[in-house]
Amino acid sequence: MDYDAMFNTQLETLKDEGNYRVFAELERRCGDFPRAKSHDAEAPDEVTVWCSNDYLGMGQNPVVRQAMKDAIDQCGTGAGGTRNISGTNHHHKLLEAELADLHRKEDALLFTSGYVSNWAALSTLGSRLPDAVILSDSLNHASMIEGIRHSRAQKVIWKHNDPEDLDRKLAALPANAPKIVAFESVYSMDGDICPMAEIVEVADKHGAMTYLDEVHAVGLYGPRGGGIAEREGLMDRITLIEGTLGKAYGCMGGYIAGSAALCDFIRSFASGFIFTTALPPAVAAAACASIKHLKQSNLERLQQRDRVAKLRAMLNARGIPHLDNPSHIIPVMIKDPVKCRMLADILMQDYGIYVQPINYPTVPKGTERLRFTPSPLHSDADLEHLIEALTVLWKQCALARAVA
Numbered sequence: 001m002d003y004d005a006m007f008n009t010q011l012e013t014l015k016d017e018g019n020y021r022v023f024a025e026l027e028r029r030c031g032d033f034p035r036a037k038s039h040d041a042e043a044p045d046e047v048t049v050w051c052s053n054d055y056l057g058m059g060q061n062p063v064v065r066q067a068m069k070d071a072i073d074q075c076g077t078g079a080g081g082t083r084n085i086s087g088t089n090h091h092h093k094l095l096e097a098e099l100a101d102l103h104r105k106e107d108a109l110l111f112t113s114g115y116v117s118n119w120a121a122l123s124t125l126g127s128r129l130p131d132a133v134i135l136s137d138s139l140n141h142a143s144m145i146e147g148i149r150h151s152r153a154q155k156v157i158w159k160h161n162d163p164e165d166l167d168r169k170l171a172a173l174p175a176n177a178p179k180i181v182a183f184e185s186v187y188s189m190d191g192d193i194c195p196m197a198e199i200v201e202v203a204d205k206h207g208a209m210t211y212l213d214e215v216h217a218v219g220l221y222g223p224r225g226g227g228i229a230e231r232e233g234l235m236d237r238i239t240l241i242e243g244t245l246g247k248a249y250g251c252m253g254g255y256i257a258g259s260a261a262l263c264d265f266i267r268s269f270a271s272g273f274i275f276t277t278a279l280p281p282a283v284a285a286a287a288c289a290s291i292k293h294l295k296q297s298n299l300e301r302l303q304q305r306d307r308v309a310k311l312r313a314m315l316n317a318r319g320i321p322h323l324d325n326p327s328h329i330i331p332v333m334i335k336d337p338v339k340c341r342m343l344a345d346i347l348m349q350d351y352g353i354y355v356q357p358i359n360y361p362t363v364p365k366g367t368e369r370l371r372f373t374p375s376p377l378h379s380d381a382d383l384e385h386l387i388e389a390l391t392v393l394w395k396q397c398a399l400a401r402a403v404a
Contacts, residue, residue, distance in 0.1 A: 126151025
């Protein structure tokens with residue numbers, strides 16, 4: 001059998017549909033975010049990154065960088081293996097204590113990524129709680145969907161951000177069945193924010209656990225960066241909060257926070273924790289420094305909100321359509337995969353602007369977009385350069401403009 005031919009057939013189909021993904025080869029320049037060196041022969045040597053999930057530029061923060069360097073000098077590079085085999089490094093425990101404090105929970109548990117923490121926690125809860133039913137928002141992230149699927153628990157999908165539909169779905173389930181309501185605070189593609197208080201009320205009414213993914217909110221919202229749940233005063237009513245260290249905190253890793261019993265339960269039964277090499281101590285130390293800094297400093301958040309508001313106003317002034325939402329994520333709608341890829345290529349090659357096209361299956365077909373995430377470190381000149389480039393391309397490509 002010619003397996004390569006099978007692979008290539010499907011790859012060609014992906015290319016024909018306009019959904020083949022091409023990765024830009026970039027080299028982040030320390031201390032110069034959002035600039036990056038490009039290794040793409042068709043692009044300028046220096047580009048400006050507009051789609052990073054390092055939302056606050058904390059991956060470049062001197063305090064965070066120094067914490068990582070000090071930990072390397074203290075501990076070396078890797079963790080040496082799983083925490084079960086090689087032992088828990090002291091930096092892991094310090095970080096878990098910092099995360100538990102951030103979310104006002106009894107405990108927290110580290111994972112190697114946000115994807116793994118969702119997959120491991122949901123699959124363990126669904127498989128270990130007898131007759132559990134997981135009620136999942138229809139737009140939940142792939143990591144949550146995979147965790148639910150792997151659990152083999154009964155799954156119920158409820159309409160996106162619709163507490164009334166959730167109420168109906170919960171009411172139809174046996175009263176004595178363990179129920180887990182899984183949802184996100186900030187949805188990464190459309191940038192919308194869930195009606196958290198209403199969801200929590202419905203879950204409490206039916207005796208359900210609440211499982212909240214805050215990966216696109218931690219560090220960014222709330223007085224100490226605890227996320228939307230902190231901003232809304234609801235952390236104490238959420239059973240499990242899941243987050244990441246790889247976005248606003250500028251490092252790597254994922255985690256859950258909850259009661260001591262819940263975290264110990266996941267620690268003891270989740271294969272995605274037990275059998276995975278632990279985060280390097282230096283990464284844990286850097287993440288800890290980042291969280292501590294953003295608990296005390298609101299400057300980065302305020303600067304980012306200013307950049308987001310300014311870019312939205314500039315897009316509106318030029319009639320460039322973008323989804324109106326209350327978050328930091330600005331999706332500029334193209335609604336065609338080929339045009340989306342083409343626009344991204346022209347922006348990169350002709351203007352030194354890097355933004356990744358978001359196509360199917362990340363978003364539904366017909367909703368393709370360029371997803372911009374302004375940071376505190378994007379200057380007025382960066383904003384003006386981006387807007388001028390988009391204005392020219394909108395005219396050249398005869399794209400529809402937003403109606404005022």
